[in-house]
Amino acid sequence: MSFGATAARGRLLLLLVVVVFTLAAAGVYGVSSFQQARSSQEAASMVETATADALPAEPFIIFQNTAPGQGNGQAAFVDLADPSGIRSLTGLMCDRVYGTRQLVSCLATRNEVPTRFEAVAYSSSLQPQQSWVLAGSPSRTRVSPDGSLLASTVFVTGHSYTSAWFSTETIIRGTDGTDYGNLEQFALLSGGNRIAATDGNIWGVTFVPGHPTEFYATASSGESVWLVKGNLTEQTLTVVASGVECPSISPDGKRIAFKKSATGKAVGMRHPAVLDIATGSVTVLTEQRNVDDQIEWLDNSTVLYGMPRDEASLDSDIWKLSIEAGSAPELFIQHAWSPAVVR
Amino acid sequence: MSDRKGGHKDQLDSTPAAATTAFRLSPVILWLGIVSMMTDISSESVAAILPLYVTGFLGLSTIAFGIIDGINQGASAIVRIGAGWLSDRTGHPKRVALAGYGLSMLARIGFLFAGGFWALAGIVTGDRIGKGIRTAPRDAMISDAAQPEHLARSFGVHRMMDNIGAAAGPLIAFLLLLLIPNGFGTVFVVSLAFAVIGVAVLLLMVPGRTPGRRKQEAAPARPRFRWADLKWSRLKEQGLTRLVLAAGLLGLLTIGDGFVYLLLQDREAFAVQWFPLLYVGTNAAFLAFAVPLGRLADRWGRVPVFLAGHLALLASYVLAVVPAGGTAATLGCLLLLGFFYAATDGVLAALVSQVAAREHLGAALGTAQTVVALSRMASAAGFGVLWYAAGSGVAVACVALLLAPAVASAAFLLRGAAAGAAMP
Numbered sequence: 001m002s003f004g005a006t007a008a009r010g011r012l013l014l015l016l017v018v019v020v021f022t023l024a025a026a027g028v029y030g031v032s033s034f035q036q037a038r039s040s041q042e043a044a045s046m047v048e049t050a051t052a053d054a055l056p057a058e059p060f061i062i063f064q065n066t067a068p069g070q071g072n073g074q075a076a077f078v079d080l081a082d083p084s085g086i087r088s089l090t091g092l093m094c095d096r097v098y099g100t101r102q103l104v105s106c107l108a109t110r111n112e113v114p115t116r117f118e119a120v121a122y123s124s125s126l127q128p129q130q131s132w133v134l135a136g137s138p139s140r141t142r143v144s145p146d147g148s149l150l151a152s153t154v155f156v157t158g159h160s161y162t163s164a165w166f167s168t169e170t171i172i173r174g175t176d177g178t179d180y181g182n183l184e185q186f187a188l189l190s191g192g193n194r195i196a197a198t199d200g201n202i203w204g205v206t207f208v209p210g211h212p213t214e215f216y217a218t219a220s221s222g223e224s225v226w227l228v229k230g231n232l233t234e235q236t237l238t239v240v241a242s243g244v245e246c247p248s249i250s251p252d253g254k255r256i257a258f259k260k261s262a263t264g265k266a267v268g269m270r271h272p273a274v275l276d277i278a279t280g281s282v283t284v285l286t287e288q289r290n291v292d293d294q295i296e297w298l299d300n301s302t303v304l305y306g307m308p309r310d311e312a313s314l315d316s317d318i319w320k321l322s323i324e325a326g327s328a329p330e331l332f333i334q335h336a337w338s339p340a341v342v343r
Numbered sequence: 344m345s346d347r348k349g350g351h352k353d354q355l356d357s358t359p360a361a362a363t364t365a366f367r368l369s370p371v372i373l374w375l376g377i378v379s380m381m382t383d384i385s386s387e388s389v390a391a392i393l394p395l396y397v398t399g400f401l402g403l404s405t406i407a408f409g410i411i412d413g414i415n416q417g418a419s420a421i422v423r424i425g426a427g428w429l430s431d432r433t434g435h436p437k438r439v440a441l442a443g444y445g446l447s448m449l450a451r452i453g454f455l456f457a458g459g460f461w462a463l464a465g466i467v468t469g470d471r472i473g474k475g476i477r478t479a480p481r482d483a484m485i486s487d488a489a490q491p492e493h494l495a496r497s498f499g500v501h502r503m504m505d506n507i508g509a510a511a512g513p514l515i516a517f518l519l520l521l522l523i524p525n526g527f528g529t530v531f532v533v534s535l536a537f538a539v540i541g542v543a544v545l546l547l548m549v550p551g552r553t554p555g556r557r558k559q560e561a562a563p564a565r566p567r568f569r570w571a572d573l574k575w576s577r578l579k580e581q582g583l584t585r586l587v588l589a590a591g592l593l594g595l596l597t598i599g600d601g602f603v604y605l606l607l608q609d610r611e612a613f614a615v616q617w618f619p620l621l622y623v624g625t626n627a628a629f630l631a632f633a634v635p636l637g638r639l640a641d642r643w644g645r646v647p648v649f650l651a652g653h654l655a656l657l658a659s660y661v662l663a664v665v666p667a668g669g670t671a672a673t674l675g676c677l678l679l680l681g682f683f684y685a686a687t688d689g690v691l692a693a694l695v696s697q698v699a700a701r702e703h704l705g706a707a708l709g710t711a712q713t714v715v716a717l718s719r720m721a722s723a724a725g726f727g728v729l730w731y732a733a734g735s736g737v738a739v740a741c742v743a744l745l746l747a748p749a750v751a752s753a754a755f756l757l758r759g760a761a762a763g764a765a766m767p
Contacts, residue, residue, distance in 0.1 A: 011547040018543040026536035030519070030529045037523045073524075111524060113517040114619040115395065135618070137395050155398045196731065314400065314525060 045069035047335055052077070052088035055101065055124045059343045062099040063306075065089060066315045067335035075106060080341065083333050090126055095138040098340040102147035103129070103175060107138030107154070119152050121175065130177075135169045140246070140294050143340075144207035144215075148175055149232075151205035151215070168203040170217065172232065180232055188219060188228070190239040195221070202237070204246035204294055205230070209253045216240075216247045216256060223265065227256070227275070244275060248295040248303075251343070253277075255323070257295040257303045260284055272303060274323050285321055287329050296339050298332075306337040364492050371488035372497050374548040375481060376504030381541030382444060383505055385451060385534045386470065387512025391619075392520065396527045397463065419475035420716040427479035427709025431702060436480035436487075437551045439705075443477025444545055446470075448538040454531040479709035484549070486696035486704060494696055495645050498689030499637025506630035510623060582698045583707055587714050589753035590691060593653050594718030596746045598726040598739070600625060600680055606663040606735055607673050621677060628681020629688075636685045637693075645694050646757045652686025653750045655679045660743040664736050691715070 046067045055062075059080035065071055065087060075097040076087040094106035102124055110116040117134035119141070136156040143150050153170040172180040183202040188195045200221045208214040213232040218225060219239070227244035228237040245259045254277055259270035272285045272295055285303070293306035302322050309315040318339050320332040333339070426443065430436035450470035457463045482498075489497035516530050523529055604621045640648035659679035662672055692708060699707030729738040 015543055015547045018547075019540050022536040022539045022543075026533045029532045030523070030526075033526055033529045034523050037526065041524075109395070111517075111521045113514060113521065114391075115517055115520065137398050139398065155394060 040068055041070070041072065043069040045071050048086045049076070050086050050088045052090055052126075054126055055099070055104070055342075056088075059341075061333070061339055061341050062097055062104065063318060063333065063336040063339045064094055064097055065335065066337050068315060075104065076336075078333065080343070087336075092120075092122065092126065094338075096141045096338050098141045098143050098338070099342050100143050100145065100147040101342060103143055103150070105141045105143050105150050105152070107134065107141050107152055109137060117154060119150075121150055129175070132173070139168065140170075140204050142205050142207060142294075144212060145209045146212060148212060149173070149207060149215075150175065151207070153203040153205070168201045170202045170205060172205065172215070180235075183217065183230065183237065186230065186235045186237045188237045188239070190226075195239075202228075206247050206249045206256070206294075208249055209251060216249060218245050218247065225261070227258070241275065241280070245270065246294050247275075248297065250297045250300050252300045254300070257297065257323075259291055259295070272305060272321065274303075283323065283325070285323060286325075286327060287319075287321055293338065296341055298341055304332060304339045304341070306339065309335075364490055366493045366496060367490065368497070368500060369488040369490075371549055372485055372501055374544055375485055375488075376501045378444065378541045378545045378549070379481070379501065379505040380508035380511075381537045381544065382447065383508030384512040384515065385537035385541065386447065386474070387509050388516035388530055388537075389451070389454065389512075389534045391513035391516045392527065392530055395520075400525060400527055401459075401463070419471040420713045420720070422472055422475035423479050423709040423713045423716075424706060425709070426476040427483070427705035427707070428703075430480035430483055430705035435551060436483045436705060437545070437549060440477045440480040440484065441542070441545055443473045443475070443480070444538075444542050445473070446476065447473030448535070448542050451531065451535040451538045455528065455535070478712060479705050482692045482696075482708045482712075483705045486692065486708075487701075489696075491697075493641050495640035495648070495690050495693040496634060496637035498692050499633040499635075499640075499685070502637075502685070502689040503630045503633040506626050506633065510626045510630070513619065513623075583695070583710070585756045586694060586698060587711050589756045590711055591714045591718045592749055592756075593746075593753055594715045595722050596742055596749050597656065597719050597722055598742055599719065599723045602723075602726065602730065602735075602739070603659060603663050603676060603680065606739060607676060609735065610663075610668045611670075611673055624674070624677035625680045625684070628678045629684040630681075632682050632685030633689060636682070637689055640686075640690045640693065645690050645697070646754075648686050649690050649694065650750055650754055650757075652683045652690070653746065653753070655686065656683040657743055657746045657750070659683065660739050660746070664739050664743070 045065075046069055047065075049065075049067075049071055056077065056079070060077045061080055061083060062075060062077040065074050065076040071089040073093050073095075075090045075092045075094045077090070077099075078085055078087045090104075092104070092106050092108075094108050096107040098105045104122040104126070106120045106122060108118055108120065110118065117137055118131055119134050119138075120131040121129045123129050134152065134154045136154040138152070139155055140153040141151060149172055151170065151172045153168055156167050156169045167184075170183045172183065174180070183205075184200060186202075188200060200219060202220075203218050205215050205217045208216065215230045215232070217228055217230055217237065219228045219237055220226070225243055225245050226239045227241040227247055229240050230237045243260065243264065244256070245261065247256045247258045249256050256275045256277060258273055258275060260273040260282070262269040262271055269290045270292065272287050272291050274283045274285065275281070276283075289307060291305050291307070296304045298304050298320055301324065302320055304318055304320050306316045307319050309317055315335055316337045317331055318333040318336045319329045321327060321329045426439050430439040433439070447470045450466045450473060453462070453466040453469070457466055485498060485501055486494065512534075515533065519526050519530050519533065600622070604618060607621070608618065636648055636652075656679070659676045662676050662679065665672075691711060695707050695711045696704060726738060726742065729741065732738075733741070
């Protein structure tokens with residue numbers, strides 16, 4: 001190759017053209033998506049909404065409103081008696097939300113430099129009670145039935161391409177200020193022995209109704225996924241079943257709804273299933289689609305879960321499914337995600 | 344991040360003659376620096392938001408991201424050797440490097456369309472293999488274009504520019520997400536734009552053959568590739584064995600910054616949100632020290648600076664575990680880590696260039712980088728077990744205690760190698 005002066009100038013010129021063209025193209029794309037995002041935020045909501053400054057007195061369902069337009073991403077609630085009715089927007093931006101009559105747990109992503117993640121507990125009048133920084137992007141949150149404990153799971157990731165450092169971090173906090181810390185610090189027990197899992201991950205807490213120190217969660221190490229029963233006083237996690245991911249205990253405490261891997265492997269579809277705690281029998285429900293959301297109970301025989309509307313958008317719907325054999329999933333609340341039923 | 348897993352090489356015997364020749368930065372190195380800067384802006388902007396995108400936007404599970412994140416670290420390390428010998432064999436390091444940068448660029452196009460787990464896994468794999476391919480031939484080109492007496496300084500200039508890109512990338516990504524909620528598409532488009540610019544600079548501004556290569560071209564015939572060329576004994580003749588052994592030994596005690604940051608965070612109890620800034624701090628120190636330490640290596644010797652870098656690493660471990668804390672200790676740790684990278688990353692490349700025969704330079708660079716990368720991966724895995732079993736403070740103290748004799752052994756190995764390398 002010759003690098004004569006003329007050729008060099010030609011190449012430099014060509015490079016300049018490439019640089020200007022590429023940056024201009026990226027700029028145009030950026031500006032148009034900025035305007036699109038702006039106009040979408042300002043557009044009227046696709047659903048009928050009202051605003052609320054407190055939780056209602058009647059039973060309700062609180063969820064993340066995913067309807068495009070104003071109020072997108074806010075925690076919202078509807079009457080339990082009229083789930084497809086007008087939704088009340090709380091004004092609180094939450095990626096994941098859960099609630100009881102006394103307390104709303106809200107996990108949020110704040111787009112700053114660098115991106116910040118936080119958990120905020122709101123009172124029934126939607127006033128912030130306490131908040132703390134989360135170590136990564138929100139994944140799951142649950143509040144104990146008496147409103148005294150709050151669990152959060154986040155994804156913790158390294159910030160380097162060369163780092164394979166990745167895990168979930170699940171913490172439980174008391175509304176009285178007690179910090180039970182990262183559940184990875186709890187002793188993981190199986191058949192009376194302690195499992196030393198260096199790559200252990202814990203996620204998806206569900207609190208046992210009527211037993212304020214007990215909960216279930218998922219523990220994993222390598223390809224193994226276990227249902228564990230946790231005890232806050234003893235700081236232990238005891239393996240009770242295998243292949244049970246992201247548990248959710250029914251209001252009567254008799255069943256656990258969970259996500260069952262279709263392949264038994266870490267990657268692949270997850271379908272909703274129900275474990276009978278007394279007998280240990282597992283029923284896989286008739287849902288063909290992949291479920292990512294932590295399942296919630298509408299009542300003792302019906303489950304709820306979020307499902308993306310389509311591949312391309314962030315919009316989703318909440319579906320309901322009876323645990324009776326042969327039931328089909330039904331659309332329950334449109335443009336919504338992360339439901340919590342408050343009775 | 345810059346190519347922190349790159350090999351460390353020392354100047355094994357002769358005293359550098361930096362004082363005798365004035366430093367003149369080759370335009371080739373400047374352009375290669377720009378290529379790396381653009382490519383790092385491209386890759387680090389995506390890397391910074393990938394976890395958010397995968398888990399938050401695509402809604403893939405925890406485990407799925409863990410698998411994507413851990414993909415092909417090993418494969419990427421191994422293609423380095425292959426790419427190195429290919430560039431030796433063909434005598435066209437630029438074409439091999441171009442293939443690597445090009446593959447990563449194509450992967451960025453894929454991000455615009457990826458929807459599911461397997462698509463994303465494939466794209467990340469392509470990107471990492473591209474990174475593995477380009478590193479050794481690029482360093483061979485730098486080595487070829489540099490004045491031999493200013494080799495470490497030349498690598499220092501390149502690593503500095505590389506790190507400016509690594510620091511700018513995440514900032515650009517976070518700013519875009521701040522302006523455009525869920526604007527992942529825009530981040531991918533901007534990342535692609537920088538990747539295209541990087542490839543264009545390499546294609547248009549970096550000559551295929553540097554003046555240094557012409558001597559070889561004048562030879563009657565290019566030596567034909569033989570498998571025997573890859574043999575260890577061949578490398579041994581060149582005095583590389585001891586260098587690679589020393590680098591591998593030290594790599595086994597390089598536990599990864601993440602663990603040091605965790606210790607600092609535990610002790611200082613600063614909010615987790617500042618965690619990314621620890622990486623930025625280390626990067627900033629790395630880019631600030633890269634050129635001065637390169638100069639020092641050319642003047643005082645590359646082996647001493649390379650070893651001093653590992654002493655800085657040792658000091659940062661100590662600083663992270665001693666009970667006396669405070670902001671000063673945290674900043675000191677970051678400075679020491681930056682010093683470590685600046686004293687070892689480019690300096691090792693300079694050392695390999697110094698001891699390797701020119702016709703095997705690519706393979707030699709690739710080998711050293713692979714050994715360092717694999718030893719650090721092994722170190723991180725082993726250290727994770729120790730961290731869990733013995734507790735964080737004890738684990739780091741153990742590694743610090745082992746690092747001291749390891750540095751001494753490396754010094755001995757490299758002194759011995761100097762005598763061997765002197766023989767024709």
